[in-house]
Amino acid sequence: MRRLKLPVNQNSQSLVTSAATKLRRAVFLDRDGVINRALERESKPYPPRSLDEFEILPGVAAACEKLKRGGYLLVVATNQPDVGRGTMAKELVETIHAEMCRQLPIDRVEVCFHPGQGKSACDCRKPKPGMLLRAARELGIDLKESWMVGDRWRDVDCGHAAGCRTIFIDRGYAEELRQKPHFSAGNLAKAADIILHGPQNR
Ligand SMILES: [Mg+2]
Ligand SMILES: [Zn+2]
DSSP states (O other): OOOOOOOOOOOHHHHHHHHHHSOBEEEEEOSBTTTBOOEEETTEEEOOSSSTTOOBOTTHHHHHHHHHHTTEEEEEEEEOHHHHTTSSOHHHHHHHHHHHHHHSOOOEEEEEOOOOTTSOOOSOSTTSOHHHHHHHHHHTBOGGGOEEEESSHHHHHHHHHHTOEEEEEOOOOSOOOSSOOSEEESSHHHHHHHHHHOGGGO
16 A cells, blocks of 8 residues: 655745744854953954954853753854954954854854944944844844843944843943943853843852
8 A cells, every 4th residue: 555645845834833933042142352352452342353363261162052051042243344444354254253163152153244434334233233133033033032242332232122131241441331231241151140040140
């Protein structure tokens, strides 16, 4: 007797439905000053200008592992306007990101290369939420159940704009916050504790 063949192709409607019912949680991570050491000049942070200057901060790998075990996707969202301004090669940024993803369990990297400074309008340069919205759409992320962790006002405001909870890593830069973050923490390890265990267990 011939066996009935089960359909192997799901139609697109059922794919959409299954994605909608299984939204995931994410932690969106700013890069410079959160994952790696930012170079500082006059109390302002700058990105590494070579692979040698890219140094992952102590405790970051362990914090990423914990967040992954806790069921969070890890999505890096970084402004790299020097590329759009023509003062840094895109290839260097991509080399740095390959190394970052080799060392850390990052699920996705979103980069805004646009120059800002009124030279271009884009929907991805933080504080705009475009990078978070795109990752959420493509990975099926529930933004309300997700977090944005960053060390500048642009990160905090971006997290708010996307509807995430926000954690500010205070590096003492000469820069004021604009909106208030939900929480502050000294580093990513402390931020991971807040995300996984609540603010009382910092
Ligand atoms: Mg930063
Ligand atoms: Zn952009």
